[in-house]
Amino acid sequence: MSLIDGKAIAAENREKTAKRVAEFIEKYGRAPKLTVIRVGNDQASIVYVRNKKTACEAAGMLSEVIEMPEETEESFLLAKIAELNADDTVDGILVQLPLPRHISERAVIKAISPEKDVDCFHPQNAGLIFNLEEATFLPCTPAGVMELLHHENVKISGKNAVVVGRSNIVGKPVALLLLSENATVTVCHSRTENLAEVTRSADILVSAVGKAGFITADMVKEGAVVIDVGINRDANGKLCGDVDFNEVAKKASLITPVPGGVGPMTITMLLSNTVNAAFAAEERKKQK
Ligand code: NDP
Numbered sequence: 001m002s003l004i005d006g007k008a009i010a011a012e013n014r015e016k017t018a019k020r021v022a023e024f025i026e027k028y029g030r031a032p033k034l035t036v037i038r039v040g041n042d043q044a045s046i047v048y049v050r051n052k053k054t055a056c057e058a059a060g061m062l063s064e065v066i067e068m069p070e071e072t073e074e075s076f077l078l079a080k081i082a083e084l085n086a087d088d089t090v091d092g093i094l095v096q097l098p099l100p101r102h103i104s105e106r107a108v109i110k111a112i113s114p115e116k117d118v119d120c121f122h123p124q125n126a127g128l129i130f131n132l133e134e135a136t137f138l139p140c141t142p143a144g145v146m147e148l149l150h151h152e153n154v155k156i157s158g159k160n161a162v163v164v165g166r167s168n169i170v171g172k173p174v175a176l177l178l179l180s181e182n183a184t185v186t187v188c189h190s191r192t193e194n195l196a197e198v199t200r201s202a203d204i205l206v207s208a209v210g211k212a213g214f215i216t217a218d219m220v221k222e223g224a225v226v227i228d229v230g231i232n233r234d235a236n237g238k239l240c241g242d243v244d245f246n247e248v249a250k251k252a253s254l255i256t257p258v259p260g261g262v263g264p265m266t267i268t269m270l271l272s273n274t275v276n277a278a279f280a281a282e283e284r285k286k287q288k
Helices: 006-028 043-058 074-085 105-111 123-130 140-151 171-180 195-199 263-287
Strands: 033-039 062-068 092-095 160-164 184-188 204-207 225-228
Touching: 006 043, 006 140, 006 263, 033 043, 033 074, 033 263, 043 062, 043 263, 062 074, 074 092, 074 105, 092 263, 123 171, 140 171, 140 225, 140 263, 160 171, 160 195, 171 184, 171 204, 184 195
Parallel strands: 033 062, 033 092, 160 184, 160 204, 204 225
Antiparallel strands: none
């Protein structure tokens, strides 16, 4: 078994992004800028937003965090997004999810200009996963999964890929990206019958379920590549993925750890999307 070192691959990738940022600054005399809006006091969100800001700054980009109280009205948030959409100095807009229950996530996602939607959640950008050649952005976690596979030279074409989980954020887009690279893809979910039988057919197994210890060794084929997207806490409160790492690692040819696997790639792809957005914005300005 070999470990896929997401932290090291992310660091390599961020260096490349920092070089693109330097090129952008040289060419356009300004740095790409990401604005993140956080509403409320979700503890995990506070950490995620802080990490995004630090990562932006480390890559030479500008980063602004707008904090709003839990009781913020949806109309106020939407008005702020409209203001940022119109602001030429802002390249990427990200509203940290989850939002307080009284605010519609769909309404907020749809309000962000697709050109600045660096999370790639807007329906227009999500739809472009069907037409990758037209896409400026790919959704961060799924794109991070693909980067890990590419970095490790995993053969995707013709292989059986099984994705467990079908969320719009992870499962479905990962499945489409694998399909676009000619894998034979099966998507599993909570109604899948004989799940272990299906997962055992996987040359590439991606788990995005959100349950600690969910993927056990008997569900994995000898020599499979196992990508663990899950972020959970085990019984001792320790961070872990969906995969029973110690046992599955004995069978897998390649496996991602948690932490240090997919996680670091998500912010890495966000940085790269923000630089893409900035270059695309300058291109549009030229064409006006
Ligand atoms: P969701 O809760 O939206 O989706 C979970 C999926 O798992 C659903 O499709 C659900 O099926 C499926 N599922 C649940 N129970 C079973 C079961 N018994 N058998 C088969 N499938 C099952 O989660 P997300 O996709 O948002 O996230 C998944 C995990 O990935 C979480 O741990 C999350 O924290 C992590 N994550 C990690 C990121 C990273 O950067 N590393 C980024 C985003 C998420 P059904 O649709 O039928 O309900």
